Amino acid sequence: MHAASGRKLAFGDLAKLAALMPVPPADQVRLKDRKEWRYIGKPRAVVDLKDIVRGRATYGIDTVVPGMKYASIERCPIYRGRVKSFDPKDALLVAGVERVVEIPATPMPSGFKPLGGVAVIASNTWSAQQGRQRLKIEWDYGPNAGHDSTAYRAELEATAREPGKVVVRNHGDVDNALASAARGVSADYFVPYLAHAQMEVPNAVARWLGSTCETWSPTQNPTQVRQTVAEVLGINETDVTVNVTLLGGGFGRKSKPDYVAEAALLSRMIGVPIKVTWTREDDIQHDYYHAICAQHLEAALDQDGHANAWLHRTVSPPIEATFQPNVVYDSGGELGQGVIDMPYYIPNVRCENGTAANHVRIGWYRSVYNIPHAFAVCSFADDLDVAAGKDPVEYLRELIGPPRILDLKALGVLVDYPNYGVSQLAPELADQYLIDTGRLRGVLDLAVTNSNWDQKLPPRQGHGVAVHRSFLSYVAVVAHVAVGNDGQIAIPRLDMAIDCGTVVNPDRVRAQLEGAAIMSIGNALYGNITVKDGRIEQSNYTDYLVPRIDIVPETHVYLVENDHLPGGVGEPGVPPTAPEICNAIYAATGKRIRALPVDPQLLKA
Numbered sequence: 001m002h003a004a005s006g007r008k009l010a011f012g013d014l015a016k017l018a019a020l021m022p023v024p025p026a027d028q029v030r031l032k033d034r035k036e037w038r039y040i041g042k043p044r045a046v047v048d049l050k051d052i053v054r055g056r057a058t059y060g061i062d063t064v065v066p067g068m069k070y071a072s073i074e075r076c077p078i079y080r081g082r083v084k085s086f087d088p089k090d091a092l093l094v095a096g097v098e099r100v101v102e103i104p105a106t107p108m109p110s111g112f113k114p115l116g117g118v119a120v121i122a123s124n125t126w127s128a129q130q131g132r133q134r135l136k137i138e139w140d141y142g143p144n145a146g147h148d149s150t151a152y153r154a155e156l157e158a159t160a161r162e163p164g165k166v167v168v169r170n171h172g173d174v175d176n177a178l179a180s181a182a183r184g185v186s187a188d189y190f191v192p193y194l195a196h197a198q199m200e201v202p203n204a205v206a207r208w209l210g211s212t213c214e215t216w217s218p219t220q221n222p223t224q225v226r227q228t229v230a231e232v233l234g235i236n237e238t239d240v241t242v243n244v245t246l247l248g249g250g251f252g253r254k255s256k257p258d259y260v261a262e263a264a265l266l267s268r269m270i271g272v273p274i275k276v277t278w279t280r281e282d283d284i285q286h287d288y289y290h291a292i293c294a295q296h297l298e299a300a301l302d303q304d305g306h307a308n309a310w311l312h313r314t315v316s317p318p319i320e321a322t323f324q325p326n327v328v329y330d331s332g333g334e335l336g337q338g339v340i341d342m343p344y345y346i347p348n349v350r351c352e353n354g355t356a357a358n359h360v361r362i363g364w365y366r367s368v369y370n371i372p373h374a375f376a377v378c379s380f381a382d383d384l385d386v387a388a389g390k391d392p393v394e395y396l397r398e399l400i401g402p403p404r405i406l407d408l409k410a411l412g413v414l415v416d417y418p419n420y421g422v423s424q425l426a427p428e429l430a431d432q433y434l435i436d437t438g439r440l441r442g443v444l445d446l447a448v449t450n451s452n453w454d455q456k457l458p459p460r461q462g463h464g465v466a467v468h469r470s471f472l473s474y475v476a477v478v479a480h481v482a483v484g485n486d487g488q489i490a491i492p493r494l495d496m497a498i499d500c501g502t503v504v505n506p507d508r509v510r511a512q513l514e515g516a517a518i519m520s521i522g523n524a525l526y527g528n529i530t531v532k533d534g535r536i537e538q539s540n541y542t543d544y545l546v547p548r549i550d551i552v553p554e555t556h557v558y559l560v561e562n563d564h565l566p567g568g569v570g571e572p573g574v575p576p577t578a579p580e581i582c583n584a585i586y587a588a589t590g591k592r593i594r595a596l597p598v599d600p601q602l603l604k605a
Contacts, residue, residue: 034563039504040502040503040504041502041503041504041506042505042506043505043506043507044505044507045507046508048246052246057246058245058246059200059218059245059246059247059248060200060203060204060205060216060217060218060219060245060246060247060248061200061201061203061218061248061277062245063203063205063216063217063245063275064205064275065205065207065216065273066273067272067273068205068272068273068274068275069098069121069122069123069270069272069273069274069275070121070122070123070124070125070127070128070274070275070277071119071120071121071122071128071262071263071266071274071275071276071277072119072120072122072125072128072129072131072132072276072277072279073103073117073118073119073120073132073262073276073278073282074117074118074119074120074132074135074137075115075116075117075282075286076105076115076116076117076139076141076142077139077285077534077535077536078139078141078142078144078145078147078533078534078535079115079142079144079359079360079361079534080108080142080143080144081105081139081140081141081142081144081145081534082105082116082139082140082142083102083105083116083117083118083137083138083139083140084138084139084140085137085138086100086102086118086135086136086137086138087135087136087137088100088118088120088135089136090134090135090136091120091131091132091134091135092131093134094122094127094130094131094134095127096122096123096124096126096127096128096131097120097121097122097127097128097130097131098121098122098123099120099121099270100118100119100120100121100131100135101118101119101121101266101269101270102116102117102118102119103116103117103118103119103262103265103266104116105117108142108325109321109322109323109324109325109358110258110322110361111322111323112224112228112256112257112258112261113228113231113232113258113261114232114258114259114261114262114265115258115286118132118135118137119262119266119276120132120135121266121270121274125275125277129279141534144359144360144534145533145534146533146534147359147360147531147533147534148531148532148533149192149193149292149529149530149531149532150530152292152359152531153190153192153292153294156292156293156294156315156316156354156356157188157190157294157296157315159294159315159354159355159356160188160294160295160296160313160314160315160354161188161296161313162354163313163352164313164315164352164353164354165352165353165354165355166329166352166353166354167350167351167352167414168332168335168339168340168351168352168353168413168414168415169339169340169342169349169350169351169408169411169412169413169414170349170350170351170412170414171347171348171349171350171410171411171412172309172347172348172349172412173348174309174310174311174348174349174350176348177300177308177309177347177348178298178300178309178311180300181300181301181302181308181309182300182301182302182303183300183301183305183387184298184299184300184301185298185299185301185380185383185384185387186296186297186298186299187296187297187376187379187380187383187592187594188294188295188296188297188594189294189295189296189297189372189375189376189379189380189594189595190293190294190295190594190595190596191290191292191293191371191372191375191523191595191596192292192527192528192529192530192596192597193289193290193291193292193360193528193529193530193531194289194290194365194371194523194527194528194529195283195284195287195289195290195527195529195538195544196249196250196251196252196253196283196287196288196290196365196366197283197284197522197541197544197546198248198249198250198251198253198254198283199248199249200218200247200248200249201277201278201279201280201282201283202253202254202258202259202276202278202282202283203217203218203259203275203276203277203278204216204217204257204259204260204262204263204264204275204276205217205263205273205274205275205276206229206260206263206264206266206267206273206274206276207267207273207274208233208264208267208268208271211235211239212235212239212240212241213229213233213235213239213240213241213264213267213268214240214241214242214243215229215240215241215242215243215260215263215264216243216245217242217243217244217245217254217257217259217260217263218244218245218246218247218248218250218254219242219244219247219254219255219257219260220247220250220252220254220255221254221255221256221257222242222244224255224256224257225240225242225257225260226240226242228257228258228260228261229242229257229260229261229264232261232264232265233264233265233268251365251366251519252288252363252364252365252366252368253283253287253288253363253365255363255364256288256363256364259276259278262276263275263276280539280540280541281539281540284529284536284538284539284540284544285535285536285538285539286361286536287361287363287529288322288361288362288363288364288365289360289361289362289363289365289529290362290363290365290368290371291316291317291318291319291362291369291372292316292317293314293315293316293369293372293373294314294315294316295312295313295314295315295372295373295376296311296312296313297310297311297312297313297376297377297380298310298311299311299346299380299383299384300348301384301387301388304388305384305387305388305389305390305395306388306398307344307346307384307399308346308347308348309346309347309348309349310342310344310346310348310349310350311349311350311351311352312339312342312349312350312351312352312376312377313351313352313353313354314330314335314339314351314352314353314354314372314373314376315353315354315355315356316330316334316356316369316372317356317357317358317359317362318330318331318334318356318358318362319331319334319362319363319364319368321357321358321362322358322361322362322363327358328355328356328357328358329353329355330353330369331415332415332416332417332418333418334368334369335351335353335369335415336415336417336418336419336420337367337368337369337370337373337470338369338370338373338374338376338377338468338470338575339351339353339373339377340408340413340415340417341406341408341413341417341435341469342377343400343406343435343437343440343469344381344399344400344401345398345399345400345401345402345437346399349411349412350412359531359534360531360536366516366519366570366571366574367470367471367516367571367572367574367575368571370468370470370571370574370575371523371574371575371578373575374466374468374470374575374576374578374579375575375578375579375582375596377468377579378466378467378468378575378576378579378580378583379579379582379583379592379593379594381395381396381399381466382464382465382466382579382583382586383592384399386586392463392464392465392583392587393444393448393453393465396444396465396467397441397444400437400440400441400444400467401437402437403436403437403438403441404436404437404438405434405435405436405437406434406435406437408435419433419472420433420470420471420472420568422472429565432564432565433472433565433567435469436474439469439474439499439560439564440467440469440474440476442474442499442560443467443474443475443476443497443498443499443560444465444467444476444497446476446497446558446560447465447476447477447478447495447496447497447558448465448476448478448495450495450497450556450558451463451478451480451493451495451556452480452493453465453478457480457588458482460482460483460484460485460588460589460605461480461481461482461483461588462480462481462584462585462586462587462588462589463478463479463480463481463584463587464478464479464481464579464580464581464582464583464584464585464586464587465477465478465479465580465583466576466577466579466580466583467576468572468575468576469572470568470571470572470575471567471568471570471571471572472500472501472567472568473498473499473500473501473567473568473569473572474498474499474500474560474567474572475496475497475498475499475513475572475573475575475576476496476497476576477494477495477496477497477517477573477576477577477580478494478495478580479491479493479494479553479577479580479581479583479584480492480493480494480553480584481581481584481585481587481588482588483585483588483589483603485604485605486600486604486605487599487600487601487602487603487604487605488600489525489551489581489585489598489600489603490551491521491551491553491581492553492554493553493554493555493556494517494553494554494555494556494577495555495556495558496513496517496555496556496557496558496573496577497557497558497559497560498513498557498558498559498560498569498572498573499560499562499564499567500559500560500566500567500568500569500572501562501563501564501565501566501567502562502563502564502565502566503559503561503566504566506559508569509557509559509569510557510559512569512570512573513555513557513569513573514555514557514573515573516570516571516572516573516574516577517553517555517573517577518547518552519547519574520573520574520575520577520578520581521547521551521552521553521577521578521581522545522546522547523574523578523596523597524577524578524581524582524596524597524598525545525547525551525581525597525598526544526545526546526547526597527544527596527597528544528596528597529544578596581598582598585598585603589603591603
C-alpha cells in the first residue's frame with residue numbers, strides 16, 4: 001500500500017517476479033533481533049473479527065450465486081451401501097421441487113469422493129428437504145449391514161488383551177520384568193467412535209460452466225477440494241477454481257471435500273449452479289468418524305514403586321482403510337501419536353498393534369489418535385502413582401525422568417516415525433523438532449505452579465493432572481473436578497500450560513487451548529457414536545451431546561517463552577484434557593474411569 005497516493009498492489013501480483021529473484025545465501029540473511037519485533041509475540045485481533053461478532057461474516061452456508069438451485073441428498077444409511085432403485089414421484093409433487101437424480105456410488109473404499117445417493121433439486125433448501133423425505137428408495141445395504149459397535153468393541157478388547165501381531169517398539173526385557181515385579185498393574189481402556197459435530201454443517205456451491213468448475217465452500221483443505229473435484233469430473237485441476245469461505249467449525253471434517261464433489265457433480269448433471277446443504281442428521285450419520293479404540297496396558301513396579309516395565313497394546317481401525325482396501329494395522333503416523341513416542345523413563349518397554357477391520361468412514365478429528373492414546377497413557381500413569389502410593393505430580397515427574405532427547409530408534413521403535421510430517425515435509429528441520437522431556441517437565445511444573453493443586457478440597461472434589469506431547473508442542477493440564485451425589489460432573493477450573501516454541505499471536509494460542517479444552521470435555525463426558533445393524537444410532541445434538549456453557553470451566557492458559565521453532569497449537573490441548581478430568585474424578589470419588597464417555601451412573605454416592 002502506498003499511503004500518499006492510495007495505490008494498492010496484491011502480494012500475488014508480485015509472486016511471479018519474486019520467484020525469479022535469486023535466493024540469498026543463508027549466511028547473508030540477518031533476521032531481526034527479538035527486541036526489534038513489532039508483530040511476533042504480540043496479541044492481535046483476527047482481521048475479520050468485527051464482521052464475525054456483528055453477524056456480517058459470510059460462511060459457506062451463506063453463499064448465493066445467480067441462477068442457483070438447491071439440493072438435498074438421501075444417502076444409504078449404511079456405509080458401503082448403494083441405491084438399487086428409487087421412485088421420485090411423490091418427491092416431485094412437493095412445491096418447488098424440480099428434479100430428482102441419482103449420484104452414482106463411489107467404489108469402496110470411497111476416500112474423499114461422494115458416497116452416492118439420490119438428490120432432490122429444488123428452488124429452495126426447504127423444498128429440497130421436504131421432497132427428499134418423500135423419496136421411496138430400495139437400498140443394497142452392502143457388507144456392513146450387520147455391524148454392531150457393542151460387539152465390535154468386545155472384539156477389539158479381546159484383540160488388545162492378546163499379544164499383538166506386530167511389535168512396534170521393543171527394548172529391554174518386558175516379559176521378565178513383568179514376571180519378577182514387586183507389584184504388577186494392568187488396565188484396559190476404551191474410546192468410542194466420535195463425530196466432529198461442528199456447528200456449520202457441510203455445504204458447498206458449485207458452478208459448472210463449459211468444461212470448468214468453480215466452487216464455494218467452508219473447507220480446511222482447498223488443495224484437496226481442487227484435486228477431488230477434478231477427479232470426479234474428469235477434468236484438469238487447472239480447470240477448477242476454489243473459493244474458500246469462513247469455516248463454521250471443522251475440526252478435520254472439512255478437510256474432506258466429499259460434499260463439495262457432490263455439488264460439482266450435480267451442477268454438471270443439472271446445468272446450473274447447485275448448492276448442497278447437509279442436515280444435522282446427515283452430518284452426524286455420514287461423518288468421517290474418529291476411530292474406535294481398545295487398549296491394554298501393563299506395568300511392573302519395583303519395591304520403591306518405580307516403573308520398571310511398560311507394555312502397551314492398541315487396536316483401532318486405521319484411517320487409511322477409508323482410502324485403501326484391506327488395511328487393518330495402524331500406520332507409523334497413527335502409532336506415533338502417543339504409543340511409540342511414549343516419553344517415560346522406563347528401562348523395559350514393548351508396544352504392540354493388533355488388527356482391526358473397518359466398518360464406517362474413519363477420518364481425521366482434532367488431535368487424531370492422540371485422543372485414545374493419551375487417554376490410556378495419562379490415565380495409566382495415574383494408576384501407577386496410586387499403586388506406588390505417591391503424589392501424582394511427583395510421580396509424573398519421576399516417570400518423565402531427567403531432561404533428555406528421545407532417540408526412538410535406540411529405544412527400539414520398529415516403524416517409521418514421521419514426527420507430524422517433519423520427516424517428509426521438512427527433513428532439514430528434524431533436529432529442531434526433537435522429543436525433549438525437559439520441555440515436557442517444564443509445562444508440567446508451569447501448570448501445577450499456577451493451579452490450586454495444593455488446595456484442600458471438600459469431599460467429592462479432586463485434582464487431576466496429565467501431560468502430553470503432540471503436533472510438536474507440549475501441554476500439561478490440571479483439572480479441578482466436583483462430582484455430585486447424583487454422579488453429575490462439574491469442572492470449576494482448568495489450568496493449561498503449553499510450550500509451542502515461538503509464539504506468534506498469544507491471543508490465538510490461548511483461544512485454541514480454550515477451545516480444545518471444551519472439545520475434550522465433550523469427548524470425555526458426552527461423545528459416543530454407536531452403530532446397530534450398520535446404522536449410526538445418533539442423529540442430532542439431542543442424542544449426540546456437545547458441551548453447553550454451564551459445563552465450561554474457568555480456564556487459565558500459560559505460555560512458555562523460548563526461542564524454539566513454532567509448533568502446533570490447534571490440536572495439542574485436546575489429548576491431555578480428558579484423562580486429567582478422569583484422574584480428578586478418581587481423586588474425588590475413588591472410582592477409576594477407563595472407558596469414555598464417563599457414565600454418571602458409576603459415580604453416584
